[in-house]
Amino acid sequence: MLDIDFTFLFTGLNLIVLYLFLRKFLFRRVGDYMENRSRLIAEDIQKGAELKAEGEDFRARQEEALTAAAAECQSMLRTSREEAARRGDEIVAEAKKEATRLVTRAREEAQRERERLLADLRLEVASLALAAATKVVEENMDNERNRRLIEEFLDREGAA
Amino acid sequence: MEGIVAPHVYASVTLGERSVPLITDAVIVTWVVMAIIMVATLLLTRRLRPVPKGGQKVAETIVSLIEGLVKDQLGHHYRTYAPYLGTILIFLVLANIVGIFDILPQGPALAAVFHNPALAEFELEMHPPTKNLNVTLCLAVMSLVVAVGAEFRQRGVRGWLRSFYRPTPVSAFVKLLDYIVRPMSLCLRLFGNMLGGTIVMALMYMALPLFAPAAVGIYFDLFDGGMQAYVFVFLTMIYIAEAVETEDEMKQ
Amino acid sequence: MGLLAIAAGIAVFTGVGAGIGIGIATGKAAEGISRQPEASGKIMTTTILGAALSEATAIYGFVVALIILFVKWAG
Numbered sequence: 001m002l003d004i005d006f007t008f009l010f011t012g013l014n015l016i017v018l019y020l021f022l023r024k025f026l027f028r029r030v031g032d033y034m035e036n037r038s039r040l041i042a043e044d045i046q047k048g049a050e051l052k053a054e055g056e057d058f059r060a061r062q063e064e065a066l067t068a069a070a071a072e073c074q075s076m077l078r079t080s081r082e083e084a085a086r087r088g089d090e091i092v093a094e095a096k097k098e099a100t101r102l103v104t105r106a107r108e109e110a111q112r113e114r115e116r117l118l119a120d121l122r123l124e125v126a127s128l129a130l131a132a133a134t135k136v137v138e139e140n141m142d143n144e145r146n147r148r149l150i151e152e153f154l155d156r157e158g159a160a
Numbered sequence: 161m162e163g164i165v166a167p168h169v170y171a172s173v174t175l176g177e178r179s180v181p182l183i184t185d186a187v188i189v190t191w192v193v194m195a196i197i198m199v200a201t202l203l204l205t206r207r208l209r210p211v212p213k214g215g216q217k218v219a220e221t222i223v224s225l226i227e228g229l230v231k232d233q234l235g236h237h238y239r240t241y242a243p244y245l246g247t248i249l250i251f252l253v254l255a256n257i258v259g260i261f262d263i264l265p266q267g268p269a270l271a272a273v274f275h276n277p278a279l280a281e282f283e284l285e286m287h288p289p290t291k292n293l294n295v296t297l298c299l300a301v302m303s304l305v306v307a308v309g310a311e312f313r314q315r316g317v318r319g320w321l322r323s324f325y326r327p328t329p330v331s332a333f334v335k336l337l338d339y340i341v342r343p344m345s346l347c348l349r350l351f352g353n354m355l356g357g358t359i360v361m362a363l364m365y366m367a368l369p370l371f372a373p374a375a376v377g378i379y380f381d382l383f384d385g386g387m388q389a390y391v392f393v394f395l396t397m398i399y400i401a402e403a404v405e406t407e408d409e410m411k412q
Numbered sequence: 413m414g415l416l417a418i419a420a421g422i423a424v425f426t427g428v429g430a431g432i433g434i435g436i437a438t439g440k441a442a443e444g445i446s447r448q449p450e451a452s453g454k455i456m457t458t459t460i461l462g463a464a465l466s467e468a469t470a471i472y473g474f475v476v477a478l479i480i481l482f483v484k485w486a487g
Contacts, residue, residue, distance in 0.1 A: 005180050005184070007295060345468055
């Protein structure tokens, strides 16, 4: 029962064979695989974090750009509104000026017309007066007093 | 009872005037266990995928369990020693509980069924190989060799020799005694437990063949077998840790 | 044979020491767990290991009994 026999030797050989086998096919293989995988996962997580940071950065920059664009838009809008207002004022002013000019010209025209009419009228009146005077003269040509009267009249009329 | 205590010899050689057993039942059962382990390993790790599935999960669980166990004791040295400790753990767990598969029909029954008288000679009871003292002694000696090898690896041969007379030359005696007592204790503990368990189970089968062996077998075949495998590996690990750690402490 | 059987029986008495030892260890472990339930895992492992170690004495007695019974003594 307690004798040492070849079982001792066989057990040693068996265990060495089993050890080499399991080391190669179980512990090295699976252990390396698991290690590789955990490294891959760690790398993936790292990469994910980097990508996320990059994304955050990108978003921040986009947001900044968007804000800038909005501000620019606002300022452009304001500028154009001012421009429009200015232009409108200008146009209105011009129109007013034009209207004033037109009114002035019309008034001048009217004035001129009246003057022309007055001149005509005076001419007419003069000729009428002349005719009357002629009549009067024909009546009392020698009447010095009358002739002076006519001249006075004519002067006064002419001054008018 | 004699048939359980004494190994069943299949072949023997004659050395001088003594006939020494060459192939015993322990060797054959060891081969069976080894074949099972090897085939299972190849099946479980056939195709490795990033997302484990089925057998790969089992293999990864076993490997990470063993590595965690070894890492607890040996720290960063676990890479070197986990394969050996894992091998003897897997082997011992299966070898110790192989007794519950003691269902092989023996020679006379086979001969009657197959009408072949040649089969009557066949006899293989699936008893744990660790109930043979040779097997446990070999395991214990290998544990000692590994522990001393770890010491060599860590301190070199000269450091190992120096450890004999440090702190006092008297410790050389203690250390030598250690080298004898440790494997003896490892070997006898495993051997005694497994042989005792097998004998108790045989007595149970004799006394109450029907249901009692199932209940008792849970302790003597399964629990005790797993326990002793764990204890054996744990003690080996502690011996290695002792050889490895002192050097780390000296460096600090 | 009769004397050998008695000798084997006496050898197996080493189990008394192992029984007492494991009993004390388990009792202390139970105390420890009741005091610190969160450490039950570690206490359990240590207890089982200590039990297995102190069991060794009983196993030695058992092996000696087996040797007495089954080894063919010369003469």
